[in-house]
Amino acid sequence: MQTAIAAAEPRGKVPFYRHLYVQVLVAIAAGILLGHFYPDLGASLKPLGDAFIKLVKMVIAPVIFLTVATGIAGVSDLHKVGRVAGKAMIYFLVFSTLALIVGLVVSNVIQPGAGMHINPATLDASKVSTFTEKAHDTTIVGFLMNIIPDTIIGAFAQGDILQVLFFS
Numbered sequence: 001m002q003t004a005i006a007a008a009e010p011r012g013k014v015p016f017y018r019h020l021y022v023q024v025l026v027a028i029a030a031g032i033l034l035g036h037f038y039p040d041l042g043a044s045l046k047p048l049g050d051a052f053i054k055l056v057k058m059v060i061a062p063v064i065f066l067t068v069a070t071g072i073a074g075v076s077d078l079h080k081v082g083r084v085a086g087k088a089m090i091y092f093l094v095f096s097t098l099a100l101i102v103g104l105v106v107s108n109v110i111q112p113g114a115g116m117h118i119n120p121a122t123l124d125a126s127k128v129s130t131f132t133e134k135a136h137d138t139t140i141v142g143f144l145m146n147i148i149p150d151t152i153i154g155a156f157a158q159g160d161i162l163q164v165l166f167f168s
Contacts, residue, residue: 060159061156061161061164064161064165065164068084068085068165089166092161146163147162147166148163148166
C-alpha cells in the first residue's frame with residue numbers, strides 16, 4: 001500500500017538538464033562544435049545523422065494520425081469534430097507558411113553558398129530536369145487530386161503528411 005501512496009506524491013523539480021529541449025540544444029551545439037573543430041570526424045558521423053532523420057520521418061505520420069484520431073475520439077459533438085479537422089488544416093497551412101517565411105528570411109540574410117564561386121554554365125542541367133518538369137506540370141486540380149492517396153495506407157507508406165491529415 002505504501003508504493004501506491006508514494007507514486008501519487010508529486011516529485012521534486014526536474015533539473016534543467018533533464019528537459020528534452022535542453023538536451024536537443026546541447027546536442028545541436030555539440031554538433032556545431034564537432035563540425036567546426038573536427039570536420040573529418042563530423043563527416044564520418046553522417047550515417048548516424050541520416051538514420052536519425054529517417055527515424056523522425058518514420059514517426060511523423062503515425063503521430064499526427066494518432067493525435068488527430070484521439071482528439072476526434074474524445075469528442076462527442078459532431079460540430080467539434082469538424083472544428084478539430086478545420087484547426088488541423090489551418091495549423092498545417094500556418095506552420096507550412098511560417099516555415100517558408102523563415103526559409104526565405106534565412107536564405108536572404110545568411111545567403112548560404114554565396115562564397116562558392118560556381119560557374120552555372122559548367123553544371124549539369126539534366127540533374128534538375130525531372131524536378132522542373134514536375135513543378136511545371138503542377139496545377140491546382142493536380143494538387144487537390146494528390147491529396148487523395150492511391151491506397152488506404154498509401155499516405156503512411158509514402159509519408160505524405162497532408163494526406164494523413166486529410167483522411168484522419
